[in-house]
Amino acid sequence: MTALPLTTLPAAAVRRTLRTHREGPVLTVELNNPEQGNTVTDALLDDLMAVLQDQDPAVRVLVLTASGDDFCLGGDRGESARHVAHDPTGSGIRMSGTKARRVCEALTANPAVTIARVHGKAIGAGFALALACDLRVGSEDASFRLPELALGLPTAWGGLLPRLINEVGAARVREIVLTGRAISAAEAQSLSILQKVVPAHELDTAVADWARPIVRRPQAALRVTKTLLNSLSAASRLADVSALDAELMAAVVTESQLARGAG
Numbered sequence: 001m002t003a004l005p006l007t008t009l010p011a012a013a014v015r016r017t018l019r020t021h022r023e024g025p026v027l028t029v030e031l032n033n034p035e036q037g038n039t040v041t042d043a044l045l046d047d048l049m050a051v052l053q054d055q056d057p058a059v060r061v062l063v064l065t066a067s068g069d070d071f072c073l074g075g076d077r078g079e080s081a082r083h084v085a086h087d088p089t090g091s092g093i094r095m096s097g098t099k100a101r102r103v104c105e106a107l108t109a110n111p112a113v114t115i116a117r118v119h120g121k122a123i124g125a126g127f128a129l130a131l132a133c134d135l136r137v138g139s140e141d142a143s144f145r146l147p148e149l150a151l152g153l154p155t156a157w158g159g160l161l162p163r164l165i166n167e168v169g170a171a172r173v174r175e176i177v178l179t180g181r182a183i184s185a186a187e188a189q190s191l192s193i194l195q196k197v198v199p200a201h202e203l204d205t206a207v208a209d210w211a212r213p214i215v216r217r218p219q220a221a222l223r224v225t226k227t228l229l230n231s232l233s234a235a236s237r238l239a240d241v242s243a244l245d246a247e248l249m250a251a252v253v254t255e256s257q258l259a260r261g262a263g
Helices: 042-053 076-087 090-110 126-130 160-168 170-179 186-191 202-217 219-235 242-262
Strands: 017-022 028-033 059-065 115-116 121-123 135-139 142-146 194-198
Touching: 017 042, 028 042, 042 090, 059 202, 076 090, 090 126, 090 160, 115 126, 115 202, 121 126, 126 142, 126 160, 135 186, 135 202, 142 186, 160 170, 186 194, 194 202
Parallel strands: 028 059, 059 115, 115 135, 121 142, 135 194
Antiparallel strands: 017 028
């Protein structure tokens, strides 16, 4: 197949927190705030959603990657504190939680095949963004962690828990969530959090090896097959209460702030 020329997305698609580029039917979306560990903010969620909503139907593979040393160090705790300070009832936390769920759902339901290219740490919200993708490859130094409980928060972001239980199994997820320990790339592969682990310098090759046959598949068949896989996966979950994530997070955060004020 003749390689299509590299094309840059139009200026209107350049975002504050992301870098995007397209090579033929492959769109790469790069989290681009390395100084802050690519932490997830409302601005990043808005930018991600805008890219996903504006996506060209001709895109068949979407690669989610990140600049800097780490994939994503989780949510921006400073922004959460500002939300609560501005409105102690938790409306800002609910708004952020709703954005998170919609972005993760948009990644999962994306008509293109989504590939997470993970290096360094993927913590909390970063873990959730990677898990929302169809295929996940990590470098040998990649690691995953869910520290929310230690921070006094529920593990309720972007519909992470039902997806993780579906991919990994309830017993293993229970241990990961309650201990908050780090998961190495090798263990992540054994748990199906990652489907492939490679040396860091081979990440791009691994992504290309997946993308190459996918872009050759007939587009209608690819879209229907992905929809079928998502539907069968969702059917295996007896209950998916991820719509409550925003409410749960807001309730716990505001209660915690009130308790601190009372103290």
